[in-house]
Amino acid sequence: MVKQTIQIFARVKPTVRKQPQGIYSIDEDEKLTPSLEIILPRDLADGFVNNKRENYRFKFQRIFDQDANQETIFESIAKPVAERLALS
Numbered sequence: 282m283v284k285q286t287i288q289i290f291a292r293v294k295p296t297v298r299k300q301p302q303g304i305y306s307i308d309e310d311e312k313l314t315p316s317l318e319i320i321l322p323r324d325l326a327d328g329f330v331n332n333k334r335e336n337y338r339f340k341f342q343r344i345f346d347q348d349a350n351q352e353t354i355f356e357s358i359a360k361p362v363a364e365r366l367a368l369s
Contacts, residue, residue, distance in 0.1 A: 292345040
């Protein structure tokens with residue numbers, strides 16, 4: 282079995298632009314890897330009729346939603362790394 286050394290996290294932050302934004306959803310099933318789905322309707326993508334993809338799905342070890350504060354992010358991600366470095 283391969284030991285996982287690099288973990289990938291995502292943090293969804295609120296946007297400040299006044300333009301219409303894409304829609305996202307977070308799927309956190311306990312049995313599966315959490316995934317982030319972003320839906321960008323074609324009429325919002327570039328303002329032109331196009332054939333671009335509308336749905337994008339990405340997998341992460343953990344996803345932090347808009348309500349996650351900086352302390353939660355630090356405790357979950359940075360603190361374990363700092364502790365492991367201190368033991369080295």
